[in-house]
Amino acid sequence: MPFYPVRTTTGREIDVALIIERRAKSSRLDVRSVVVPPRLKGFVLVEAPAPYVVLEVIRGIRDVRGGPGRRMEVDEVVKLIRPTPVIELIDVGDIVELVAGPFKGMKARVEFKDPSKNEVVLNILEAAYPLQITVPVDYVKPVKR
Missing domain, CATH: 2.30.30.30 (SH3 type barrels.)
Structure with a gap:
């Protein structure tokens, strides 16, 4: 399943991720995961089947600055998460x-x-x-x- 980046206010990534999680559960939207990459400031990655699901879940969140961005595959996300030795x-x-x-x-x-x-x-x-x-x-x- 693809990931979609959501631009946020820098420093508020975890807050946005928690709000997305809460909304997805309460609205029963098909959001599989929410990732806050440590080396990518100002972004949250949302795993969903389509961009319209991400649009629905981020609508009205104050610290969201834009999204969903271009589709990202799992191997791209792994590169962002895995620490460099x-x-x-x-x-x-x-x-x-x-x-x-x-x-x-x-x-x-x-x-x-x-x-x-x-x-x-x-x-x-x-x-x-x-x-x-x-x-x-x-x-x-x-x-x-």
């Missing part, structure tokens, strides 16, 4: 900040990354001498390239 965001030579472990808060340069082990080798920038450490990729946050 940190290992894909980091490249060799990038500056990162350690967010866990004994070197927490220090900045380091990525010397090597091993996607199979989900680890990175870092050179601590704030050390007095060259200090390389190997940490899990979950311990780092990208700062700049």
